[in-house]
Amino acid sequence: MNPMNVLVVGSGGREHALAWKINQSPRVDKVFVAPGNAGTAVDAINVDLDQSDHPALIEFAKSNNVGLVVVGPEAPLVAGLVDDMQEAGLKVFGPSSAAAELEGSKVFCKNLLRSADIPTADYRTFRAADDAMRYIKDRYSDPSDPVNVVVKADGLAAGKGVVVCETRSEALEAIDRIGARKEFGAAGKELIIEERLTGPEVSVLAITDGETILTLPTAQDHKPANDGDTGPNTGGMGAYSPAPVLDEQTLAEVESGILVPVVHAMKRARRPFKGVLYAGLMLTPAGPKVLEFNVRFGDPECQPLLMRLQSDIVDVMEAVADGRLGELESLTFDPRPAICVVMASEGYPGSYEKGHTITGIDAADEMEDVKVFHAGTSLAGDASDGKQAIVNSGGRVLGVTAMGDTISAAKLQAYKAVSKIRWQGAWCRKDISDKALAVAITDRS
Known part of the structure; x- marks a missing residue:
């Protein structure tokens, strides 16, 4: 079996670990990482391509005899890089854009969990920050009442669009940041307020x-x-x-x-x-x-x-x-x-x-x-x-x-x-x- 070339898409610690492990396979000749970092420059071959530039990534994979593409981060998965690669006839490891919505939209995920009767925290979804604030004020009418909720942006926010709240003012501030001020951009087009679970x-x-x-x-x-x-x-x-x-x-x-x-x-x-x-x-x-x-x-x-x-x-x-x-x-x-x-x-x-x-x-x-x-x-x-x-x-x-x-x-x-x-x-x-x-x-x- 001829050795294959592999392209890893991404630039973080996960992508360095993937490139390092893939490079240990006796079946692999070259491992490319786009765009990579200083570590992947040692353990693989960096390619100066942005993970959002699907046509350039496809062209590179085709012209460099890439037998397998591995998409590391969530953003290109949600954006449909796997779909575009497959349509171009390339073999890809990763979910389609439709499947990646499980992470790309917390509202979609919570609704799927509820419909499949999979255990998760009770929740409410809101499109407007004003409605979410009204919900908190109605539920916790006394500002001094303890609050145990988590406020989440619907979309991708690099792991930061989640705020654990213990007071009413913290919850209102989180709603304002996510839903009104749009601190996390389009990720805040919808938001979720869910009960705060306890345990490890x-x-x-x-x-x-x-x-x-x-x-x-x-x-x-x-x-x-x-x-x-x-x-x-x-x-x-x-x-x-x-x-x-x-x-x-x-x-x-x-x-x-x-x-x-x-x-x-x-x-x-x-x-x-x-x-x-x-x-x-x-x-x-x-x-x-x-x-x-x-x-x-x-x-x-x-x-x-x-x-x-x-x-x-x-x-x-x-x-x-x-x-x-x-x-x-x-x-x-x-x-x-x-x-x-x-x-x-x-x-x-x-x-x-x-x-x-x-x-x-x-x-x-x-x-x-x-x-x-x-x-x-x-x-x-x-x-x-x-x-x-x-x-x-x-x-x-x-x-x-x-x-x-x-x-x-x-x-x-x-x-x-x-x-x-x-x-x-x-x-x-x-x-x-x-x-x-x-x-x-x-x-x-």
Whole structure:
């Protein structure tokens, strides 16, 4: 079998992890990443094409004998890149635009969950900010009453269009930001107000071709910016896998009561789902409930999952694209846990400065069982004399990922690697995976 070329679309930590893992396949010759970052420039070949330029991406794939296209982020999936690629005769891993609406519209997702009787929080949807504000004022007539709601923008908002509210003024402010001031642009054309669920959050990712479902090991993301899950929501400050808070019995409930029904519901809606189905769950006292669905690998959950994956990911992606996932054997994973610690720019998730030189990445990468995945990085300087520096170009900059025999060992290795990396204003949470250690202590007591 002749080696194939693969094109990964995207520029974040997820895309670096995908390119790195795809490049390990003996079936692959070249891995291209469009547009990529400073890390994919080392582990693959960067292509200076925007992920929104569908014709240019198609032309590149055709002229470079690309046998498989892997679309990483949600925005090009929702925008129909998979549909356009397939129409051009290319093999693509990822859901169609119609299927990607599961993430592209929270209103569509919630309505689908309700119609399929899949457990989720009670909710109301609103097109007008005034109506949503009136609902809050009527429901919480006394401004001092405690409020337990979550206000969400309907569309894509880079993980930030969700506001957890504990007071009436916070809820009204969130509605104003999303629905009136349109802080998240078109994502706020509709908004959802739902009950706030309580319990630990966990991510369950599955790969499906619309018929067969392969559930991946559990993972747990850390959305709030600061230690102890405080501060504003971010795109994710770290993750680890597996997540011991989700036992095998509960995982079986998630598969039978959430994953299987949503795949069937999408098929009935004539939006068959192919790709990565990501369930963000809350483990409530009444059982697991869906917070959201994403239609791609989570970032940063992708990084520890792919560190642990031992199967050839290209075989899996091709089987999904061809609709023959049921022919594959189950996937194999390293039994050791993996932890990803996100290093961010000063000021993130608010405004931040770019262009600061990063040092120490090579030293961290040389450590045993460590891989530094780049997210918001780029190369600066003159390429002709080889003196290009790696600089920060985004809010979430690096995903320092490590494995160990135990969660504690993996955490220690990850933070040792973090300590080797420097740039002006760099910071990270210090408690990634502590939730897993707390579960282990509870289990022993």
